Amino acid sequence: MLSRTAENLFWLARYVERAEYLARTIDATLRVTALPNTYSGQGNEWDSALLTAGVAGSFYNHYDEANEANVVEYLSFAPTNPSSIRNCIEAARLNARSVRTALTGEMWATINSAWIELQENWSKGAKTREQLTAFLRFVQETSLRFDGSAYRTMLRNDAYWFSRLGVHLERADNTARILDVKYHLLLPEQEHVGGPLDYYQWSSILRSVSALTAYHWVYRQTLKPWLIADLLILNDSLPRSLASCYGNLVRNLDQIGVAYGRQGPAQRHARGIRNRLEHSDMEDIFQRGVHEFIQEFLADNSRLGEIVAKQYLI
């Protein structure tokens, strides 16, 4: 397939995934900030929402204060934020339009109707909390429909694999960012178990990767920070864990490699990261420092993006 087509598919999937992640981040932050201070803590949750979205720097070029109104506006609708939800959907549709021929009708219809709805219903942003909730639900449903229609309707060929690469690379990045911002809450087993304050912080982390229910299924325990770290980093049964993302990345890259009869640096790099995740346990990671571990992972992950681009997309 055309390199440009593969590139568009890859970015289309990334933008949709990112939009959903932003929606979940806002949603989780709204819940925590709605609690009385005794539960939600003193730290500014809206600041950490900006950090997990990776736009804390640019935000302050446009606003003075990280309050709910400003941050929601910036993350959801602001034209000045290149990765606001609105811009993600716009960019996703532009990419989709360039590769219509590689998409199934269902995928195109999903992204195109989302774009139309964005113009028709959300051009002025969300005025009330109710509207905001409806907007966030719309974004998450768009992503689910898009992912579902890709899964159900696409031929299993390179077009599908490149689009999956986009999903998993973006997803791994998102999960790692949350961990990066919240690592100070994720303590090893020996340390003190927090009070109610931490409990809501932890559940907020899980909520932003839609893993709160999954946690209970997997561990059948109350929320323990080291188990949350384990779930998000190493548990490959959780679709948004780093381990699961890398299992998928390696598989998709292998499928491409087999189809093209050639392996390359992208395959080797992804396998390297996956092997490191497979051979780690939480004790090692805590010993080396969660923060350092995540920093390294983020760098490796974005490096994979560059290698994939060089090998296939340019």
Next chain:
Amino acid sequence: MAVAFDEMNGPGGEVRQAYQELSRWLSETPPEALTHRRQEAELLFRRIGITFAVYGDAEAQERLIPFDVIPRILSGREWALMELGLKQRVRALNMFLRDIYHGRDILRAGIIPDDLIFQNPVFRPEMNGQAVPHDVYVHIAGIDIVRVDDENFYVLEDNARTPSGVSYMLENREVMMRLFPDLFARHRIAPVERYADELLTALRSVAPAHSSSEPTVALMTPGVYNSAYYEHSFLADKLGVELVEGRDLVVKNDEVFMRTTEGLKRVDVIYRRVDDDFLDPLTFRPDSALGVPGLMSAYRAGNVTLANAVGTGIADDKAVYSYMPDIVKFYLGEEPILKNVPTWRCREPGDLAYVLDHLSELVVKEVHGSGGYGMLIGPAATKATIEAFRDKLKREPEGFIAKPTLALSTCPTCTDAGLAPRHVDLRPFVLTGRDRVTIVPGGLTRVALKEGSLVVNSSQGGGTKDTWILDE
């Protein structure tokens, strides 16, 4: 202007044969049902994303072309004659182009003045003596036809460069079949869906002689911001070929390749929807970012076929148009089956004088214009507009031609005030391959939605209709 011929209700008010069933159906169908279907159709088109861009209109980058749900119907007999006429005309166009870029018999015979060709900016000296596979220049032609009465069809213009609109012919039919299955069951309508197959066959048949038995075809688009981008992606999809932009192609050793995830892949035939000027910055406009450096060199080396060929603009030039009846006679020795609209060439002093005297009755068009821009419709224009146009015309007479305002036929059309007659034209698409000319029975019917308007262009408030050819 005389009362226009209505294709459903004939001159005496009787329902014409081809419309009998539709007319009965319309009388049985409550108006709300039609309104409901209209909304459904609009929704479908929006979902599919069939849009076009209007240049110079930043507010509405993507718009829907209004679709009218009442079909336009032609009888099998009417179509059969039109088909013969179209094939004849396109054969002549191809022979004319071959001649202009080679022996120029028609100039030597004094049928067309030399300067009309050589002074013409759409004449491409790069094509002189250049062989093209099987002498086919115009692989895809869109011939605009209007009707004035029961018997007379006129060719309004020949589109021999990169005619668009065929996606509407195909999508309109799809939407109609979804919305009105019962109406279809009551007619026998010739299908249009094999257009993509015919097109692919035609394109592959003109691959360079030494390319593989499975030549690679690609469709080249200027990109997502082009007004016809939807159509480009739609066709690439139907053809099962890659939709490429200039930046996806690269020329090495006079061969054309596309950049793929598996490296470079050879391309044999390019169905290009990019104008000549933008094809290759090394040969044509150096500022073109849409083109492929070296493409013309590969083309001249015979390693890639471009469809349509470079330089076909000389055949659909509005001044050359006026010679079409002579062109048909000259190359084929036959009387033209389809009529030309009488045309005054403002470059000729006698014609110019007549046109200046009759501006309020005539349609005056720029020779190189398209899309309905920059034309004067005399009967509908104000005095001031006419006077301004008169100055323009005197300054540069060779840039204009004039035609009488034809009373284009009308078809019943949904309006806010119920069904009403609106003027229509028809663009059938004629495909020419190695050894045959084919036309899918149908075409794009464009309708001027404003009451009394004769301008059917989508950029100027025109809509489209499904076109039914009855299979009798």
